[in-house]
Amino acid sequence: MPQQRINAIRDALAEHIHGKPAAIDATLTCLIAGGHLLIEDVPGVGKTTLAYALSRAIHCDFNRVQFTSDIIPSDIVGVSVYQKDRSQFEFLPGPVFANIVLADEINRASPKAQSALLEAMERGLVTSDGVSHPIDRPFMVIATQNPVDFESTFPLPSAQLDRFLMRISLGYPDDQSERDMLRHGALHYDDMEIQSVAEKGDIADLQSQAREVFMEESIYDYIHSIVTRTRQHPQIEVGISPRGALAFKAALQAAALVDGRSFVEPNDIRRFAVPCLAHRLRLRERYDFEYGWQNAAHLIEEILNAQPAPHLKD
Structure with a gap:
């Protein structure tokens, strides 16, 4: 049964990530291990598509955060807002509260903004005003970096890098895969029709089984x-x-x-x-x-x- 579920997810991803079986297996391995993934590659090779397709295949929430030099921690984790009618503060969750979070061009954010992800990636929760807010499981951050454009970037510190289970590159597709893409065209990632082949509970089961290997x-x-x-x-x-x-x-x-x-x-x-x-x-x-x-x-x-x-x- 676990192999059937894994194969179904793998096949769903392969329909949209062409010619990259090793990258798909690495992503699945990272998910089942409960880790986070850093993808360093040039624009346009399918990093965002991979993250989105994974979220749809396992029927999970997806959020994309575009990191820039002016982004601040509350733009990522959320903020407490005073509700006058109730005379109390209410926490409004940020985009990190999703099962699959794409941190796009993470090294363009300041170290302070980058550090906002540390607690979430390590503990699966966010603390605001002394109150901890858990993030629903499974929780996986897929961060991207451009390895050729370093203007106005901030290299990830060792503490941040250590939160990523893997660092991979996608690379360009092989000749046949790219010809197939040219023939059939390409959709924007959020216009793709991707059938869910697993649920959140299935991923939790796979993670539990992996620990028994x-x-x-x-x-x-x-x-x-x-x-x-x-x-x-x-x-x-x-x-x-x-x-x-x-x-x-x-x-x-x-x-x-x-x-x-x-x-x-x-x-x-x-x-x-x-x-x-x-x-x-x-x-x-x-x-x-x-x-x-x-x-x-x-x-x-x-x-x-x-x-x-x-x-x-x-």
């Missing part, structure tokens, strides 16, 4: 060895934190479930080490935005290649 002791040792090596590498100033290691574990269990397995295998680690770990590293030598991430990804791959993968017991 089996991990052999050798897999735990393999993860620990990789994490430890990031803290010891001479080119890395700050390696993977315990929170990052736990998030990586959750992603691996979700990835196995997405693949229809009840156990994590070493190949899961090799597939998701770069998306889950590279953006969490702080390198000793400072690089520009895109090259810095590429170098971090190279270091993760270097660590993987230097560490033999375990052989699972029969």
Whole structure:
């Protein structure tokens, strides 16, 4: 049953996100792991469409926040407004109160506005005037960044990056997929007819099942060895934190479930080490935005290649 539900969601997304099966699987893995996703890519490759299609496929609320330099925290989380007729303040929820929230061009907002998402992403709630307001589950932030246009941007601090389970790119579609898109035209994302193939409760069930996916002791040792090596590498100033290691574990269990397995295998680690770990590293030598991430990804791959993968017991 879980595999049928996952396949149905995957197929619904593939109807509108052409030629990107790896990105679709990464998004599903992130959702089932209960994490948030950072997509860094040029405009027009389908980032917004992916977020919207996901929300429709799982019958969830969707909000899009366009981040700009003048946006303030209350534009994101909401504000308390005094109601004169009742002589009390009433909290008016902001756009972060949705199941799937697209934070478009998140690095264009000031650090103060960016930090407004921190509590929501970490705890799934917003605190205003000392009162906590929970966000309905599932809750996933899909943030985007443009890797080639840095004018008037604010790089995400390490604390913000650490809230994202994965960092991925979509890239351009393959030749056949792009030809198909040209033949059939394209609709604006909110004009698309996307049938819901799952409900909120289904996602909660999948998240619960992912936490039960089996991990052999050798897999735990393999993860620990990789994490430890990031803290010891001479080119890395700050390696993977315990929170990052736990998030990586959750992603691996979700990835196995997405693949229809009840156990994590070493190949899961090799597939998701770069998306889950590279953006969490702080390198000793400072690089520009895109090259810095590429170098971090190279270091993760270097660590993987230097560490033999375990052989699972029969």
